[in-house]
Amino acid sequence: MARIKSFAFGTISGRLGDTVSAVMKDGTNIIKVYRQASNPNTEKQQAQRLKFGLINKEIKYMRELFKITFGSTSGVNRVVSVAMRNAVKGTFPDFTFDYSELIVAEGSVTPVEQLKAVRLSPSSLELTWVDTSEFIGISPLDKICIVLANPTKQEALLKKEVSTRNAGRCEVVYPPEWDGDAIHCWIYLVSGPSHKTSKSQYVSLDTSL
Template sequence: MAKFINGANGTFSGKVGSVIGASWRGIHYLRGLAKKSTVPPTEAQVAQRLRFALVTKFLSPLQGILSVGFRHIRRLTAAQFSMAVKRNIEQAVIGAAPDFELDYPAVTLSDGGLFIPLTSSLEVAEGSVTLTWDPTPNQFGGASNDVAYIVVHNVERQLFITTDTPATREDGEAVVDVPAPFVGQTGHAWMFFASHDGRKVSKTVYLGEVTFQ
């Protein structure tokens, strides 16, 4: 159903028969309905759709973090998410159709030139995962108040957890509380840094695979 904008003599938005009324940046326009293709997709197209579905499902819960990690793409969450999907399809999908898998060490949640710690690690304890890194900033690209964005993924449950409060570079450590139902299951952890004002971002650091305790 279409609706008039500015009365009966104005433009309309929506579908009327085979015509769709819409607007873009204040410009109103009409377009015809897209025709469904009767040509079956090629094997390459099917494979690409499978890659896209795999990556999109994985990244969808992280759109807020991706808007920070890919901030340079423009201030549009949709564009930042699309870039993250594109980058991970290219770099983090392995295997052959239809059995594609994620290469977790290759997953990227950010892109930029902010200084990455020279060393980082994680330690698993009962009910927690502790992440540590070198807190020393680099005089060319880091500051003590850079914010650490930490993501821990539960593979079996397809869920993400992070710290209760953001840590900073100078903290050198962050603790992620692990829910009891996660015990015995497998996880992966990543982190990246963003400047306090969010203008500068580092690349993603893969911290490793864990078995939750």
């Protein structure tokens, strides 16, 4: 509860009339005039709430994964922020969620090029890319990490360091129970002892065998 000390009235907490009092961490007292919105339920506000709810529904099973791929609990907030701008498509109230616009990692490491994915079996896929490690500043030994998401099963997998940049390919195995479900796939790189990362890349999965 917010509170403010007054010599005349003692400690005042929260809202008092048209003012709201608050005590900051450093002990500073702040008083603000409270003004209720003339229309707190505009279409824009409804749209924002609907977008926020849709995003949280779609990523709830991936929240723990984001803490790992971003290296902190703030990763979830970053994912939601980017998704609010890019991953929600359509117009109010008929919003849809675009997984290809979702990020699962972020950083300054150079990503791979010409990334492709092909399903090899009901429980495996192959990823290929072009090795560009001959360019200055790009390490051939950057580690490849894979994220797979299954919205139907509400399950996500993180495959860490499954290959290296200069290998140009890797195979990834996932649960056979996922066969027939829509699967989303991302790749990101981890570089050096400092574990710097690249921004994740979404790859469209060819489901034909």
